[in-house]
Amino acid sequence: MVQFVDTLVERTFPRIRRRPLVAYPIAIVIFLIAAALRAALSPWLPPSLPFLTFFIAALLTTLVAGTGPGLLVVAASLLHAWHFFFAHQSDAMSIVSLGMFAFLAGSIVAVVHLLNRKVEGLLDERARNEAMLQDSAMGELQLEQLNVELRHRLKNTFAVIGGLVSQSARFSTDIVSFASALSGRLAAMGTAMDLVATRNFTGASLTELVADTLKPLVPPGRSRVEIKGPETMVPGDVASALGLTLHELGTNAIKYGAWSNERGSVSVTWQIEKLDEEEVRFELDWQERGGPVVTAPERRGLGTTLIDSGFPSATVERSFTPDGVHCRIAAVIKQTTTRRTRRPR
Structure with a gap:
C-alpha cells in the first residue's frame, strides 16, 4: 500500500x-x-x-x-x-x-x-x-x-x-x-510550512514561527505583544501544530481577550531545557494582560480543541484570571541541530 x-x-x-x-x-x-x-x-x-x-x-x-x-x-x-x-x-x-x-x-x-x-x-x-x-x-x-x-x-x-x-x-x-x-487556519499552517520548507523540511526557527504567525493578528499600537525566548529550531510537525495553536490563541485574544480593547497586551515567552543529545523539554507561556475580564468558554468549539489537543504529546494548561488568559504548553520534542540560516525577506 x-x-x-x-x-x-x-x-x-x-x-x-x-x-x-x-x-x-x-x-x-x-x-x-x-x-x-x-x-x-x-x-x-x-x-x-x-x-x-x-x-x-x-x-x-x-x-x-x-x-x-x-x-x-x-x-x-x-x-x-x-x-x-x-x-x-x-x-x-x-x-x-x-x-x-x-x-x-x-x-x-x-x-x-x-x-x-x-x-x-x-x-x-x-x-x-x-x-x-x-x-x-x-x-x-x-x-x-x-x-x-x-x-x-x-x-x-x-x-x-x-x-x-x-x-x-x-x-x-x-x-x-x-x-x-x-x-x-490555512494561513497559519501555510506560515509554518513556509518556515519549515525553507530549511529543507528539517525544522523551523521558533522565534520566526511565533513572530510570523502573530504578525497579522497584532492590533496597531505600541507594546501590544512581547516575544521572548532562546533561539532554537523545532521539528516540522511541531512547527505546524504550534502555528495553529498560536493562531487560535491570537484569534481569541482579538475576539474576547487582551487585543479586544485599546490597551491590552500579550506576552509570549518560552524556555528550553536540554534533556540529552536528542531531546529537549520545551515550555511556552502565553499571558494576556490589560484586557476585559474573561471566563472559561461554555462550549468546546474547534478553536478550543486545537488549543487543548492540537499540539502532539504536549501538556496544555489554560486559566482564565482577572488579568487575562494564561496558557502554558509543555512538551518533550526532538532536538533539531541544523545550522540556522537567515531567511530572505
Whole structure:
C-alpha cells in the first residue's frame, strides 16, 4: 500500500499534471462526482453549506491534475452553486457566500499548488542526489531519509487540510463563519510550512514561527505583544501544530481577550531545557494582560480543541484570571541541530 501511494505521488500525479489532455478530463470527472455527491447529501446538509463537496473536489483535482484544472473545478462549482442554490435569491448574502467560496477554494488550490511544487522540487533534488551519490553508502542513507520525510510531510499536510475543512464545516453555522475560520487556519499552517520548507523540511526557527504567525493578528499600537525566548529550531510537525495553536490563541485574544480593547497586551515567552543529545523539554507561556475580564468558554468549539489537543504529546494548561488568559504548553520534542540560516525577506 505504501509503495502504491509513493508511486501515485512521485510518478503518476506529476505525469498527469504535465499532460493537459488527460488532466482536464480528470478535473471534469471529479467535478461531476462532487456535484452528484452534493445532490445526494442535500437531505442531510444545511442549505448554508452548499459547497462542502466542492472544496474536496478542488483539493483532489489540484493534487492530481494541477493548478489549471483545479481552478476550472472552482469556476464550475461557482456556476453550479449559483444555478442550484442561489439563482432564486440574488441577495447580498448569496454574493458574499459565493465570494467566500471563491476565496477559500482559491486558497486551497494555492496551498496544494505550493505543495506540488515542493514535491516536484524534492523529487528533482532526489534525482540529482541519486546521480551524484549513487555509489556512496552515505548517499543512499540520505536519499532514504529524504524519501521518508517526503512521504511523512505529504501525508500529514493533506490530512491536516482535510481535517480543517471538515471540522471547520462541522463547527460553523454559516458560510461566513466557515470562511473566516478556515482561511485563518490555512494561513497559519501555510506560515509554518513556509518556515519549515525553507530549511529543507528539517525544522523551523521558533522565534520566526511565533513572530510570523502573530504578525497579522497584532492590533496597531505600541507594546501590544512581547516575544521572548532562546533561539532554537523545532521539528516540522511541531512547527505546524504550534502555528495553529498560536493562531487560535491570537484569534481569541482579538475576539474576547487582551487585543479586544485599546490597551491590552500579550506576552509570549518560552524556555528550553536540554534533556540529552536528542531531546529537549520545551515550555511556552502565553499571558494576556490589560484586557476585559474573561471566563472559561461554555462550549468546546474547534478553536478550543486545537488549543487543548492540537499540539502532539504536549501538556496544555489554560486559566482564565482577572488579568487575562494564561496558557502554558509543555512538551518533550526532538532536538533539531541544523545550522540556522537567515531567511530572505
